[in-house]
Amino acid sequence: MSPGLRLRTPARAAARAAGAMLGVVMLGVVMLGVAVLGVMGMLAGATAAQAATFKATLILREDDPRLDRGRTERPALGQPGGAVGTALEVALKESKLELDTEGASVVLDTVRVASAAAARDAADKAEKGGAAALLADLPTDWLLAAADSSKLPVLNLGDAVDRLREADCRPRLLHLLPSERMRADALAQTLAARRWAQVLLLVGPGGADRERAATAQAAIKRYGLKLVASKPFKLSADPRERELANPLLLTGTAAAAAYDVVWVVDSDGEFARTLPYRTALPRPVVGDAGLVALAWHASFDRYGAPQVSRRFAKAAGRPMTGQDWAAWLAGKALAAAAVAAPKGPVATFQKALADAELDGSKGLTMSFRPWDGQLRQPVLLSDGQSVVAMAPVDGFLHPKNALDTLGADAPEKLCKARP
Numbered sequence: 093m094s095p096g097l098r099l100r101t102p103a104r105a106a107a108r109a110a111g112a113m114l115g116v117v118m119l120g121v122v123m124l125g126v127a128v129l130g131v132m133g134m135l136a137g138a139t140a141a142q143a144a145t146f147k148a149t150l151i152l153r154e155d156d157p158r159l160d161r162g163r164t165e166r167p168a169l170g171q172p173g174g175a176v177g178t179a180l181e182v183a184l185k186e187s188k189l190e191l192d193t194e195g196a197s198v199v200l201d202t203v204r205v206a207s208a209a210a211a212r213d214a215a216d217k218a219e220k221g222g223a224a225a226l227l228a229d230l231p232t233d234w235l236l237a238a239a240d241s242s243k244l245p246v247l248n249l250g251d252a253v254d255r256l257r258e259a260d261c262r263p264r265l266l267h268l269l270p271s272e273r274m275r276a277d278a279l280a281q282t283l284a285a286r287r288w289a290q291v292l293l294l295v296g297p298g299g300a301d302r303e304r305a306a307t308a309q310a311a312i313k314r315y316g317l318k319l320v321a322s323k324p325f326k327l328s329a330d331p332r333e334r335e336l337a338n339p340l341l342l343t344g345t346a347a348a349a350a351y352d353v354v355w356v357v358d359s360d361g362e363f364a365r366t367l368p369y370r371t372a373l374p375r376p377v378v379g380d381a382g383l384v385a386l387a388w389h390a391s392f393d394r395y396g397a398p399q400v401s402r403r404f405a406k407a408a409g410r411p412m413t414g415q416d417w418a419a420w421l422a423g424k425a426l427a428a429a430a431v432a433a434p435k436g437p438v439a440t441f442q443k444a445l446a447d448a449e450l451d452g453s454k455g456l457t458m459s460f461r462p463w464d465g466q467l468r469q470p471v472l473l474s475d476g477q478s479v480v481a482m483a484p485v486d487g488f489l490h491p492k493n494a495l496d497t498l499g500a501d502a503p504e505k506l507c508k509a510r511p
Contacts, residue, residue, distance in 0.1 A: 168361025183423025278483035387414030
């Protein structure tokens with residue numbers, strides 16, 4: 093046989109046939125894969141087309157006196173450290189992956205107003221412009237004006253006054269900061285747990301101080317503490333008013349019975365910051381100085397809190413305060429509602445917002461109370477250097493949710509605007 097000739101054996105023929113068949117199968121698999129990808133692309137395109145963009149409008153006070161440079165450079169505990177818009181942007185940026193997965197988006201507009209009337213107009217304009225929700229960091233009356241001019245849910249980011257949860261509550265007003273009563277209850281629980289039962293109360297001259305002092309006295313009574321004396325103070329350089337301005341005279345035992353703790357109510361914060369270590373008796377100070385009840389403090393180091401504080405500090409260039417945390421969580425709530433209702437309609441988004449269960453990096457799931465719109469949440473107690481304790485304190489029980497030991501409970505029915 094010539095060396096250039098090769099015989100086609102049955103085995104070689106079978107191998108060639110199998111190879112040809114394998115090629116046909118592989119071609120079919122490739123074509124099927126292309127078809128599947130095409131179908132998936134069409135479905136993704138259809139989903140994206142069906143998904144909704146939800147608009148939210150943030151209403152801020154123009155030239156907010158709380159944000160004057162002299163105050164924000166050295167803010168007292170519980171006071172804002174800057175505008176809250178950055179915290180909202182951080183929250184929405186963190187939620188982008190979840191939103192993109194569902195094909196939804198949240199768009200934030202910011203409006204600054206100079207009066208209650210302007211706040212009302214801004215809310216009305218936002219609703220007519222297609223906004224699904226409003227966020228506001230405004231004085232009390234301005235906030236109510238905005239809430240009354242719109243049928244949209246309004247997320248209150250910066251006002252802790254109790255009347256917004258009680259006599260002046262609104263059916264669509266949701267509160268992210270703990271109320272004054274929640275803060276007072278957190279302090280009273282802590283004092284009771286430490287058996288600091290004898291309380292000397294110092295009260296500032298402003299109307300807000302008097303309201304908050306009444307809230308503090310109610311908490312003192314509610315948790316079985318004893319108010320040994322309530323004394324007014326005044327930050328003054330007038331020698332005729334030295335008894336109102338001198339911490340030693342205010343806290344001396346000649347002016348008040350023996351006490352375990354000094355509770356200072358100072359909405360401005362300037363007098364309170366001078367009080368620790370200046371009392372006549374060596375006693376702790378709580379309230380607006382010393383140990384302060386807060387929504388957040390940048391030193392909190394549990395439940396992922398350091399990561400939250402670091403991301404905010406990187407974006408804002410300053411530590412995260414309670415007001416910043418409230419705005420950050422509001423952004424998370426908007427994103428959660430959009431993820432829960434990515435195709436809309438707006439009414440479904442708004443219901444998801446009111447029913448949201450949120451992780452605010454404080455260890456417990458948080459939600460809005462249906463009876464007053466307040467976000468139930470743990471409260472941190474800080475001396476400005478670290479978080480010393482958290483409330484609710486172990487041992488204070490509630491039949492349904494221990495978080496509801498802080499603030500107004502459902503049976504009290506203080507908000508008549510809600511069922």
